[in-house]
Amino acid sequence: MQDQLAKRLVQSFKDAGVDFVTYLPETRLSQIIPLIRDDPDMELVAASSEQEAVTIAAGATLGGKQAAVYMENTGIFVSSYGLLTVGKQLGVPILLIIGFLGGVPDQRNSFLYATIGKHTIPVLQGMGIDYMQFDDTTNLEGRVKDAVRGANALRGPFALLFAGEFSE
Amino acid sequence: MIRHECLELLAARMTDQLVVTSQSGQRIEWAHLSKHEGNLLVGMMGCAVGVATGLALALPHRKVIALESDGSVLLSLFNLPTLGNLRPKNLVVYVFDNEVYSGSRISYPTATSGNTDLEAMAKGAGIVNAVTIRNVEQFKKDGLAALERSELSFIVCKVEESLLHREIPRPDTDLAENKYTFVRYLERTEEKRIPFIGRG
Numbered sequence: 001m002q003d004q005l006a007k008r009l010v011q012s013f014k015d016a017g018v019d020f021v022t023y024l025p026e027t028r029l030s031q032i033i034p035l036i037r038d039d040p041d042m043e044l045v046a047a048s049s050e051q052e053a054v055t056i057a058a059g060a061t062l063g064g065k066q067a068a069v070y071m072e073n074t075g076i077f078v079s080s081y082g083l084l085t086v087g088k089q090l091g092v093p094i095l096l097i098i099g100f101l102g103g104v105p106d107q108r109n110s111f112l113y114a115t116i117g118k119h120t121i122p123v124l125q126g127m128g129i130d131y132m133q134f135d136d137t138t139n140l141e142g143r144v145k146d147a148v149r150g151a152n153a154l155r156g157p158f159a160l161l162f163a164g165e166f167s168e
Numbered sequence: 169m170i171r172h173e174c175l176e177l178l179a180a181r182m183t184d185q186l187v188v189t190s191q192s193g194q195r196i197e198w199a200h201l202s203k204h205e206g207n208l209l210v211g212m213m214g215c216a217v218g219v220a221t222g223l224a225l226a227l228p229h230r231k232v233i234a235l236e237s238d239g240s241v242l243l244s245l246f247n248l249p250t251l252g253n254l255r256p257k258n259l260v261v262y263v264f265d266n267e268v269y270s271g272s273r274i275s276y277p278t279a280t281s282g283n284t285d286l287e288a289m290a291k292g293a294g295i296v297n298a299v300t301i302r303n304v305e306q307f308k309k310d311g312l313a314a315l316e317r318s319e320l321s322f323i324v325c326k327v328e329e330s331l332l333h334r335e336i337p338r339p340d341t342d343l344a345e346n347k348y349t350f351v352r353y354l355e356r357t358e359e360k361r362i363p364f365i366g367r368g
Contacts, residue, residue: 059222
């Protein structure tokens with residue numbers, strides 16, 4: 001991802017009200033991490049597992065933060081238990097910022113991630129988690145705001161899947 | 169020492185602390201002992217410490233308590249290195265370690281009945297103030313003292329298996345009802361709006 005695009009992406013999260021981000025880094029969007037770390041209006045928390053990242057974000061949401069989790073799409077599988085229990089069952093809004101590896105639009109796709117990519121959206125659908133896919137920057141800021149509003153209205157996780165231009 | 173004895177002592181000390189429980193008999197016992205609005209009865213194994221950590225980070229001036237079991241902590245060991253590095257000063261984790269999967273109703277042993285030492289694991293992960301408590305007198309002293317300290321504490325309470333919770337009525341509060349009571353309590357006591365609570 002280009003540095004300018006990373007800045008625009010982080011700004012779109014800020015503009016949507018996100019002020020707390022837990023994460024496990026991955027390759028496609030990792031340029032956002034130092035930008036969030038250096039932003040005085042955002043709190044960045046490193047987790048040891050995506051499952052943990054989801055539960056910490058849920059606690060922060062309940063404590064008044066607008067929390068997000070940044071992870072690779074492999075983390076969806078790791079954190080599915082937390083997403084279903086704390087996210088869906090308890091009903092806690094969490095924005096999921098996901099590097100979508102292995103899907104058709106992933107510009108660095110390879111056999112290493114293709115299976116994960118193929119099953120990502122069906123697994124989200126199976127869990128009843130709403131999602132948006134971003135292959136380019138068309139209306140980026142507006143769609144991110146829509147997603148945060150959607151997570152809050154639906155009281156649950158809402159996934160943003162970044163591929164295409166974001167994976168270059 | 170049984171878990172209920174410790175929880176009774178803790179309940180008597182509750183004022184404005186926030187308490188997050190995991191799924192085990194302690195959730196039922198705690199709900200019976202404490203009707204405080206600051207209780208979040210998370211009914212899932214392996215999630216309470218994470219949720220409590222998020223609350224502690226979001227509200228650094230509030231004391232947050234996680235009530236955990238050995239089985240639940242073993243399911244979420246990734247919390248230990250995160251806590252060992254974050255070290256939120258306002259978080260206390262109590263692990264009621266009965267060394268069995270009691271909720272399974274066959275009470276087969278957990279790893280802590282063998283060679284696994286949760287205190288040592290916590291210390292190895294960077295949690296300085298980790299301690300194992302083996303009797304009520306020690307709990308009264310070291311266990312309750314953690315409430316007064318401004319330091320992350322990880323208190324492993326070795327307890328005998330007790331089935332007392334099966335004689336206690338289960339909490340009649342729905343998860344969503346408990347969540348809204350909890351966040352409304354936070355809104356009131358923190359004098360701030362929780363963003364996701366709708367204004368209709």
